[in-house]
Amino acid sequence: xxxxxxxxxxxxxxxxxxxxxxxxxxxxxxxxxxxxxxxxxxxxxxxxxxxxxxxxxxxxxxxxxxxxxxxxxxxxxxxxxxxxxxxxxxxxxxxxxxxxxxxxxxxxxxxxxxxxxxxxxxxxxxxxxxxxxxxxxxxxxxxxxxxxxxxxxxxxxxxxxxxxxxxxxxxxxxxxxxxxxxxxxxxxxxxxxxxxxxxxxxxxxxxxxxxxxxxxxxxxxxxxxxxxxxxxxxxxxxxxxxxxxxxxxxxxxxxxxxxxxxxxxxxxxxxxxxxxxxxxxxxxxx
Ligand code: SAM
Numbered sequence: 001x002x003x004x005x006x007x008x009x010x011x012x013x014x015x016x017x018x019x020x021x022x023x024x025x026x027x028x029x030x031x032x033x034x035x036x037x038x039x040x041x042x043x044x045x046x047x048x049x050x051x052x053x054x055x056x057x058x059x060x061x062x063x064x065x066x067x068x069x070x071x072x073x074x075x076x077x078x079x080x081x082x083x084x085x086x087x088x089x090x091x092x093x094x095x096x097x098x099x100x101x102x103x104x105x106x107x108x109x110x111x112x113x114x115x116x117x118x119x120x121x122x123x124x125x126x127x128x129x130x131x132x133x134x135x136x137x138x139x140x141x142x143x144x145x146x147x148x149x150x151x152x153x154x155x156x157x158x159x160x161x162x163x164x165x166x167x168x169x170x171x172x173x174x175x176x177x178x179x180x181x182x183x184x185x186x187x188x189x190x191x192x193x194x195x196x197x198x199x200x201x202x203x204x205x206x207x208x209x210x211x212x213x214x215x216x217x218x219x220x221x222x223x224x225x226x227x228x229x230x231x232x233x234x235x236x237x238x239x240x241x242x243x244x245x246x247x248x249x250x251x252x253x254x255x256x257x258x259x260x261x262x263x264x265x266x267x268x269x270x271x272x273x274x275x276x277x278x279x280x281x282x283x284x285x286x
Pocket of ligand 1: 208210211212214231232234235236237238239251252253254255261262263264267
């Protein structure tokens with residue numbers, strides 16, 4: 001990482017730089033955020049598009065760098081985001097289309113890109129309350145699945161997502177793209193299987209795990225008794241016994257046809273909206 005990229009100290013506050021060279025060290029550092037190692041080292045990530053940048057800033061995420069293509073310069077919303085970035089002590093880069101295309105590796109690039117601080121919810125701070133639903137994902141591998149699940153959790157009113165075990169990065173460009181901005185609205189925590197098991201014992205939650213060999217039809221479960229954690233298995237191997245043992249219920253979504261299972265994100269969506277249906281009916285009773 002170049003010194004420039006991290007040096008957000010007083011000297012740089014309010015500075016707007018014009019960049020046209022692909023070899024510029026700040027651009028190289030931004031492009032390096034495609035790699036997980038660079039994201040981890042810097043604790044930052046990339047979000048593409050003006051809508052996502054606006055969502056993130058409005059939700060209080062810390063912007064480090066705003067990059068926009070020259071052609072977008074006169075848009076009032078871009079100007080506003082640039083002003084907010086400067087006010088927050090961030091760096092604003094006005095770049096050529098060639099440069100922005102090289103950052104996002106797209107032929108039709110977005111005109112605006114933001115670099116934000118990552119935000120992880122500490123597991124110990126998650127104390128689910130009545131009526132809350134959380135999603136726990138065992139070793140989720142596919143960025144598209146994770147992004148879709150974060151987006152669906154947002155749409156279904158879930159409280160957050162817990163990544164259990166070695167998981168794909170919620171802050172990779174592919175995942176962030178697939179969340180369509182929900183990555184800024186849904187808290188994400190991470191845990192080893194052991195940490196998750198210890199947490200669930202003290203969190204006062206009901207763990208509803210989904211399993212192809214589940215004994216219970218998912219529609220017959222009462223999702224209203226306690227806060228619910230929907231525990232979903234890995235795409236290839238499903239839920240390991242170590243986690244399945246922890247479940248209060250092993251739920252199955254009855255299927256027909258030749259498919260042996262549902263896609264992970266689809267199964268999670270089915271579960272989330274079933275839990276939501278139960279919770280909405282509870283709210284009506286109250
Ligand atoms: N071969 C894997 C297996 O044996 O479990 C398939 C995993 S499936 C693609 C990914 C996850 O989605 C499963 O672990 C489970 O959590 C959930 N899932 C998919 N279809 C399901 C169904 N019909 N009933 C319950 N859970 C399901």
